[in-house]
Amino acid sequence: MKVELWTRENPPCSYCEVAKKLLDSKGISYINKVVGRDIDKEFAVSSTGHKTVPMVWIDGRMIGGFNELRSFLLSKDLS
Numbered sequence: 001m002k003v004e005l006w007t008r009e010n011p012p013c014s015y016c017e018v019a020k021k022l023l024d025s026k027g028i029s030y031i032n033k034v035v036g037r038d039i040d041k042e043f044a045v046s047s048t049g050h051k052t053v054p055m056v057w058i059d060g061r062m063i064g065g066f067n068e069l070r071s072f073l074l075s076k077d078l079s
Contacts, residue, residue: 001028001058001059002057002058002060003023003028003030003031003057004033005019005020005033005054005055005056005057006034006039006054007020007033007034007054008034008035009034009036009037010036013053015053015065019065022069028073050062052065053065054066054069
């Protein structure tokens with residue numbers, strides 16, 4: 001499973017940090033791209049339709065944000 005997070009650092013995003021901690025706790029590696037540094041903000045919004053972070057991609061498909069990530073991991077019962 002390939003996981004990519006689009007996050008924000010300034011100002012800090014608590015949901016972004018919790019998403020990273022959740023993935024770390026499950027032993028799932030991920031790529032973290034920072035909106036505004038690694039990804040242009042306008043591109044992120046126009047390509048996804050989402051204005052909030054984190055934006056979570058699994059196997060090349062955006063599944064949503066933190067809540068969707070948590071639900072996905074619970075449905076897969078990954079440990």
